[in-house]
Amino acid sequence: MANHSPIREMERLADALFDGPSRGPRRMPMDLYRDGDRYLLTADLPGIDPGSVDVDVDGQLLTIRAERTLPGADNVKWITRERTSGSFLRQLSLGQGIDTERISASYDNGVLSVTIPVSERAKPRKVQVTNGSVIEAVSDTAQAEGGQRSIEDPQA
Structure with missing residues (x-):
């Protein structure tokens, strides 16, 4: 006697309805995280x-597409067929701080890895704090020469 679980049967039915070819492209599971000056995306x-x-990168939209084709066997009686063929699609909107020209991707052992670098202008940077006495000294010199006291660019 076969052991039929109602929950397992509902899962099988839902999979057949929602993952079937009529549904269109399926989403692929992925991870995305930031590591220093880049984002790393991995998709199964x-x-x-x-x-x-x-x-593909089109403006700020990153699109990943893939196709799985399974060998067909027309003259066989399937006992179970859980692996499906079809299209996979994932789209991500990239922020303005991404260097879209340097995005790279590799595929190894069933895992797609996409490296998404942060643009130079979006990276944190250190702002140099100058000594205020440099500006004051320029102003004092102008006043001593009889000119008006003003703040000037010491680089000018």
């Missing part, structure tokens, strides 16, 4: 032909 794409993986 097991069984994907590396030639079908496509990463």
